[in-house]
Amino acid sequence: SQELEQSPQSLIVQEGKNLTINCTSSKTLYGLYWYKQKYGEGLIFLMMLQKGGEEKSHEKITAKLDEKKQQSSLHITASQPSHAGIYLCGADRYNNNDMRFGAGTRLTVKP
Amino acid sequence: DGGITQSPKYLFRKEGQNVTLSCEQNLNHDAMYWYRQDPGQGLRLIYYSQIVNDFQKGDIAEGYSVSREKKESFPLTVTSAQKNPTAFYLCASSMGWGSNQPQHFGDGTRLSIL
Numbered sequence: 001s002q003e004l005e006q007s008p009q010s011l012i013v014q015e016g017k018n019l020t021i022n023c024t025s026s027k028t029l030y031g032l033y034w035y036k037q038k039y040g041e042g043l044i045f046l047m048m049l050q051k052g053g054e055e056k057s058h059e060k061i062t063a064k065l066d067e068k069k070q071q072s073s074l075h076i077t078a079s080q081p082s083h084a085g086i087y088l089c090g091a092d093r094y095n096n097n098d099m100r101f102g103a104g105t106r107l108t109v110k111p
Numbered sequence: 112d113g114g115i116t117q118s119p120k121y122l123f124r125k126e127g128q129n130v131t132l133s134c135e136q137n138l139n140h141d142a143m144y145w146y147r148q149d150p151g152q153g154l155r156l157i158y159y160s161q162i163v164n165d166f167q168k169g170d171i172a173e174g175y176s177v178s179r180e181k182k183e184s185f186p187l188t189v190t191s192a193q194k195n196p197t198a199f200y201l202c203a204s205s206m207g208w209g210s211n212q213p214q215h216f217g218d219g220t221r222l223s224i225l
Binding site for chain 1: 115146151152153154156199201213214216
């Protein structure tokens, strides 16, 4: 079983709509990372969250880490076709860069 | 521009053959990693290296080998002992180990069986 559960597995939205992707762990996270991947390519680092309650934004993408540091959400406002891809969360389990990744959420944005 | 270069982009392996995937970084990062990605699954760690001349097994090291003779280079060999090598392989690096620095990734190598 995955240590990090991402939901939904896939998401199709109309351009301009908002959406949220979740990443849940059964264990306390020391660091939570969000990456974006286009099919057949490497991962692009988006954001890193470390403190409970922390929230970061990059352009139209906002990520939060809950107070208990066991769940993170990624929110995209006014989605665009350029947002399409696979979003993966990664977690630093032991505060030593020993990373584990979720299975990813595949996002399709229809123009 | 600094980054991580993986080559080749596509690789085909014959039965009983060893193949080597290249990973080079010019970010001056100490730590380097190899992951395997299969459809519908997250990344799984094969090997990692914290410093030159040192490396450790990850979760799925069987059938793979690595070397770290130079800081910039961390090649992965997929041996004939790896019975299911078809996957997308990603190399990553980070500034340090235990420093909570994000890992940066190359563009990957897709390995298939002939």
